[in-house]
Amino acid sequence: MVKVGRSAAVAAVAAMALALAACGSSTDKPSAGGSGGSAESRTLTLWHYEGADSAMGKAWAEAIKEFEASHPGVKVKFEEKGFEQIQKTAGMVLNSDQAPDIMEYNKGNATAGLLSKQGLLSDLSEEAAKRGWDKALSPSLQTTAKYDERGIMGSGKWYGVPNYGEYVMVYYNKDAFKKAGIEIPTTFEEFTAALDKFAKEDVTPIDTGGAEYPAQQIFYMLALSKAQRAWVDTFQLYKGKTDFHGPEFTYAAQTFADWVKKGYISKDAAGIKAEDMGVSFIGGKFPIMISGSWWYGRFQEQIKDFDWTSSLFPGNKMAPGSSGNLWVVPEKSKNKDLAYDFIDITMSKKIQNLLGNSGGVPVAADAAAISDPKSKELIENFNTLSSQDGLAFYPDWPAPGYYDVMVSGVQELINGSKTPDQVLDELAGPYNDNLADIGN
Known part of the structure; x- marks a missing residue:
């Protein structure tokens, strides 16, 4: 969304x-x-x-x-x-x-x-x-x-x-973590170590949907892990010019593509919709889902077969929200x-x-x-x-039609059909066109 x-x-x-x-x-x-x-x-x-x-x-x-x-x-x-x-x-x-x-x-x-x-x-x-x-x-x-x-x-x-209110967080299947002998992570290093251990056991750890909003919010979360509030204001509020090849988006694109290569995110996710993602987590098919608080009530109602919890994204001071x-x-x-x-x-x-x-x-x-x-x-x-001034809005907000641009770009990262640099060029074009249209 x-x-x-x-x-x-x-x-x-x-x-x-x-x-x-x-x-x-x-x-x-x-x-x-x-x-x-x-x-x-x-x-x-x-x-x-x-x-x-x-x-x-x-x-x-x-x-x-x-x-x-x-x-x-x-x-x-x-x-x-x-x-x-x-x-x-x-x-x-x-x-x-x-x-x-x-x-x-x-x-x-x-x-x-x-x-x-x-x-x-x-x-x-x-x-x-x-x-x-x-x-x-x-x-x-x-x-x-x-x-x-x-x-x-x-x-x-x-x-x-x-x-x-709403925000993007990490949902954990506690039973899956316990079965794998992994503690619920509290730092980014522990988080990536958990991803790696699941992948090496042939378990795809992250449940997501690339056909709609979920995957782009993971991409944005990774950018925010390297960002300060001034960067968010520049990107969201047009307070300056956003460098799409700067450290924030470059890290997000490269890391997201790397997570797919390592098996942390399935290549099949490019065609998965948000509803299918949520149903998969409810069914206990994935140990981790990164998505919004809008799922919380439904999980409380429908998850009966395993224990679960949630937390802010480890290591981040900001999140989509x-x-x-x-x-x-x-x-x-x-x-x-x-x-x-x-x-x-x-x-x-x-x-x-x-x-x-x-x-x-x-x-x-x-x-x-x-x-x-x-x-x-x-x-x-x-x-x-x-x-902690951590609500960073959503990646598709700045420009009309940008939602579809973001969906397409992240799908290309999942499919490997474009390099991270090529995807960032695609994200920059419509954004800068809108910036020119509104006179900034």
């Missing part, structure tokens, strides 16, 4: 958001009909792509029940869409009369920023102030909610509302007032607490209400990452 004109410092997002929630906001009191008159015989069409067993899927399902209970006569027409489906068709659909009233959409310059620049999303600034979203969300969470006239995140008008995806209201929404009410409900303490106890990272929960031990671990790791 994808993912800024503010200061470089990223605050301790979850901790600040949880504290802010204690101050109270209008989000606990959704209106019965919004500002659009009678709610009688109306339908709110909602799209999102969260799995039913995920933390977000559970929370949004409960939010739909809450919404219908508080809006007599209104029905929610939920249409489940795939991440890739929305990613590729949103611009066309939102410019038609088939646009939903509210939808989940990927945050960042290349996605929500592009749609805002094209006039396809509603300006939520007035609602954010009126309903207290601007108070409930910490400044760093607001980064992905706001976009300027160029579609660059971090300042300008509100075009979306994030209501969870940010606020979660956004609720956006298409400009052609026929029921904007109801859409705003639904967003309010997803920001209520009841829904946020459910999100936190289901394996998600809430932004406006009551900290004392998060009782699940694994959920506490998830949120504590997020707090650690964000407190």
Whole structure:
């Protein structure tokens, strides 16, 4: 999946958001009909792509029940869409009369920023102030909610509302490690030693998907292992010129290609999708999976046959991560007032607490209400990452269409069809073209 004109410092997002929630906001009191008159015989069409067993899927399902209970006569027409489906068709659909009233959409310059620049999303600034979203969300969470006239995140008008946090981590099958006689690694050296030992025992250690977002996030994680915050700001915020043959991306491309050669990543991964990756880990077929917190709740629900844990990527101070995806209201929404009410409900303490106890990272929960031990671990790791200014967004964010560029480039590293230098040239081209287009 994808993912800024503010200061470089990223605050301790979850901790600040949880504290802010204690101050109270209008989000606990959704209106019965919004500002659009009678709610009688109306339908709110909602799209999102969260799995039913995920933390977000559970929370949004409960939010739909809450919404219908508080809006007599209104029905929610939920249409489940795939991440890739929305990613590729949103611009066309939102410019038609088939646009939903509210939808989940990927945050960042290349996605929500592009749609805002094209006039396809509603300006939520007035609602954010009126309903207290601007108070409930910490400044760093607001980064992905706001976009300027160029579609660059971090300042300008509100075009979306994030209501969870997310980050990329390492998931470990503890039983597989125990069987192999390997300790769960705490340093990068221990991590690569574990990869090597598994590979020498003819076990492919890393579960990933090169056909979609997972593999490119490993590539970016490796770049971040050699990066400082200034490099992230240059790449993501256009604060200078990114050298694609500098030490960060060069190390990432060479190391990723080397991991494939050593058998740490299967060549078959080039054709694997994210869902297949997750199902393989749930089935105990791999000892390691490097991916996002969005899998956490599903793993809690579905992994029954082995013990598992997670940690931040060993040795890294930064990782792909940010606020979660956004609720956006298409400009052609026929029921904007109801859409705003639904967003309010997803920001209520009841829904946020459910999100936190289901394996998600809430932004406006009551900290004392998060009782699940694994959920506490998830949120504590997020707090650690964000407190060290470690949220580095996602590699596909900077330019429109860059998601597909990243997928293709990493697939070429897996296939060995291009050298690392050739792949970096391919990544540089569209990025620099977009830089020129926005006048930087």
